[in-house]
Amino acid sequence: MLAEHDLAALLEARHTDPFSCLGLHADESGRLWVRALLPGARSVDVLDADTGNRVMSLAERRDGFFEASVPRRKRRFEYRLAVTWHAGVEGAEAEIYADTYAYWPQLEERELQAFASGQELRAYRLFGAHLVTHGEVSGVRFAVWAPNARRVSVVGSFNSWDGRRHPMRHRHSAGVWEIFIPHVSVGDFYKYEIVAADGTLLPLKADPYAFAAEMRPSTASRVAPLPPENPPPRDRARANERHSPISVYEVHASSWRRGPDGGFPSWDELAAALPAYVAGLGFTHVQLMPISESPFDGSWGYQTLGLYAPTARYGPPEGFARFVAACRAHGLGVLIDWVPAHFPTDAHGLRQFDGTHLYEHADPREGFHKDWNTAIYNFGRTEVRAFLIGNALYWIERWGVDGLRVDAVASMLYRDYSREAGEWVPNVHGGRENLEAIALMRDMNERVGEIEGAITVAEESTSFAGVSAPTYAGGLGFHYKWNMGWMNDTLRYMAEDPINRRWHHDKMTFGLIYAFSENFMLPISHDEVVHGKGSMWTKMPGDEWQKFANLRAYYGFMWGHPGKKLLFMGQEFAQRHEWRHEEGLPWGLLDDPRHRGVQLLVGDLNRSYRELPALHRLDCESEGFEWITSHDADHSVFAWLRRDGQGQMVLVVCNFTPVPREGYCLGVPEGPQEWREVMNTDSRHYGGSDVGNGAAPLHVQDRGAHGRRQSIALTLPPLATLFLTPA
Incomplete structure (x- = not known):
């Protein structure tokens, strides 16, 4: 019989090795015993697994612990337990179980x-x-x-x-x-x-x-099955490379469109509508805000406690697989937000998981985010690194996503991020860089880089050097970096009344000083349309006509500017109020031709961006950009050339005043003798005043302008951006 101290430890759930006691065991004399701990059981019989015949009954020794010696058998055998439960515990009929404690160790x-x-x-x-x-x-x-x-x-x-x-x-x-x-x-x-x-x-x-x-x-x-490996689409590597057009539509799945009952949509409901809509507007990728399981809706998924679990908000996990397949069927890549920087401190989560600071640092100067009241992963711990890097690979290899937009990278890079003196611990060299987090990101990016066509995008708001440089060159190894400086500068400019913009001209040009230091993506993300910042439409100055015109001109500026593109949902049709995560987008605005016009413009900008190689092929190389004029502050005019490195060009011209300018003399490169307007954000098709140059070719004249020997005479629409190509 089992020793009393072992029995007491089992009943009190404090035994350190239950497998040494429960199941089938031989005593010192070689006699076989079967023991089972089944609180709530009324009776337990042992059955021969091969024949189904009853071998014996186990006697209840105390409080659901059953045991008995095996009669007439000296060799181990496979058995089952036939258990009858007391009323209200489980089924009334005897149920047959294989015994957990009959199995050997599972992991090698x-x-x-x-x-x-x-x-x-x-x-x-x-x-x-x-x-x-x-x-x-x-x-x-x-x-x-x-x-x-x-x-x-x-x-x-x-x-x-x-x-x-x-x-x-x-x-x-x-x-x-x-x-x-x-x-x-x-x-x-x-x-x-x-x-x-x-x-x-x-x-x-x-x-x-x-x-x-x-x-x-x-x-x-x-319990859910491990998703099968999901091979990449045949053209993923080409679609995600630097020389390809990448235009991303950022989505918060809960609030893009609510479910039929006003609650969360299912993945299948999203798959039936979202990919077709995004592809129809010419975007190349969908980016989902975090979809891992998280306890609080208001964190938008950025405080996750289930990194490996697609959130139950949208139905069972396999629905996400169907959503990814639907995006692929429409030619879209899928990116997901990934949050390795921190996790919430909910009691059921990772915090002090085994009673110690296992996943997080014990010292709050290293292990606690004051901004978000969250815990910081211990990036230097081997098992934590395996947890995080494995998760990055899991989403790409098992769910088939194209890549990860990595959240809050700046908070990982610096030990003094959002901390005052004395609130942080220097690294081993006495510096502020988080060497363990940097090593983790480099390792993660190298591993992801081994997967054909997979990419990572850093949300990194500082001037840390080499974020998108390869690790062998000393960089972090991300494929792209969000250009937060460009976003902040240009939105500040756009918020100015046009009469004052001449004094802020440099905000639109400063970004070109560093535009090719990284592989940049230009982000107008959810962060720009929450917390009192208003929508993109409300950021624009002036009356209603000017707000729409300013926004259209800004989108033209953005799509003509070097860098991959990202736009948050709802901003493609000039949503008026700022984003609210608990409700769907105001789709009824599309009944207004002005809002519908902005949506049409975004679609045409995406198509121009994809179809004109000069607008995307050298997005990340200085050879693809050339100023025509960056100094006409008095007229708030900007003009530049985009090149594809193979002879094709696009001329981009912006007028950020409400004054139309006829006969504006603009210098052009030698070679083409005619230019043609191919995009005008002031077109009546988009809700504009339809001032412009029409379809007629613009002939080059031997008149110098902007340091060039030749020029064209343009009509610049008010608050508008033009694209022109050689005719």
Whole structure:
């Protein structure tokens, strides 16, 4: 019989090695015993797995602990437990189970060593809840990293959330706990019950590696299959390279269009409408604000606690796979926001996961974000790096997304980010750079860079050098970087009354001083249309006509400017109020021809950007840009050439005053003898006044202007941008 001290430890859920007691064991004399801990069971019989015949009944020794010696058998055998439960516990009829404690360790020693040493790049293949089959028995293998825990149990809908039923096996070499639980299946809810080293019973923890989660405000993890590998589209590498047009439509899935009941849309409802709409406007990519599971709607997903789980807000995870497929079918790439900088401190999450600061730094000067009241990952810890880098690979390889827009990179780069003197810890060299975070990002970008066509985009708001330079050249290895300086400067300019813009002319030109120091993306993101900043339409000065004209001119300026493009949803049709995450976009505005005109313009700008190589091919190289005039502050006129490096050119001209200018003499490069207007943001088609140059060719004249020997005489529409190409 089991020793009394072992029995007491099992009943009190404090036994450090339940596999040494439960299941089938031989005593010192070689006699076989079967033991089971099944609180709530009325009777337990042991059946021969091969024949189904009853071998014996187990006697209840105390409080749901059953045991008995095996008669007439001296060799181990495969068995099942036939369990009848007390009323109100589980089913009234006897149920037959394979015994969890009849199974050997699930993870191989080499796998655990690879994880502990940082050699396992895809730790999600080991951890979480994995559907497996042993012989004819199907179930789930659970594994979790909790090196400082005294005891870890899987609790869930399959065991009455009772931590005594399924305490896990501790694999000491890596601090990993594992267990195979037969008969658990897809859709079952679960958490981890963890006892800290000091004996404290922690709040139930969601699985850091869960592939699905319960709908908030509930917080359980949910068993879901590991998505199969998703091979990249054949043309992904070409579509995402620097020389290709990349125009991104940023989406908050909850509020692009609400579901039929006014709640969250499903992935399938989004797939039926969103990809066609985005592709119809000529965008090349959809970028989704974070879709990993998060507890609070108002964080917009940026405070995530389920990095591996597509949020339950939009239905089951497989719906996201169908959404990605629908985007691919419309020729769109898919980017998702990825948040490795921090995580919220909700009790069911990663904070003090095993009773210690496991995923986060213990010192609040390193481990706590004052701005967001969140915890900061311990970027230098091997197992945390595996968690984060594996997650980056998971979304690309398993869900088929094209890449990641990495959030809050600046907060990761600097130890003194948003901290006063004395509130931060210098690095080992005494500097402010976060060397561990920098190493993590370089490693992550190198791994992502090994996947054909996959890309990463940094939201980085400082002048940190080499964000999009390759790691072998000392850079961080991102493929693109958001140009936050360009965005801030140009929006400040646009907010000025046109009569004052002459005094702020440099705000529109300063960005060209550094425009080719990184592979830049020009972002008009959700951050620019929340927290009292107003919408893009409300940022524009003047009466209603001028607001629309200014906005159209600015979009023309943006699409003609070097750099990839990003526009947040709703701004393509001049949404009037700032974005509200709890409601859908005001689609009724499209009944107004002025709003519809802005939408048509964005579509035509995207098509021009894609169809004219000079507007995109050298987006990131200085050879693709040449000023015609950057000094005409008195008239608030800007003009430049875009080149594709293969002989094609586009001339971009902006007039940021409401004064039309006829006969404006603009210098042009030698060669072409005629130019033709191919885009005019003041066209009546877009709701403008229809001032411009029409379809007739503009003949080059031998009259010098802007330091050039030849020129053309242009009519510049009020508050407008023109694109011209050689006729």
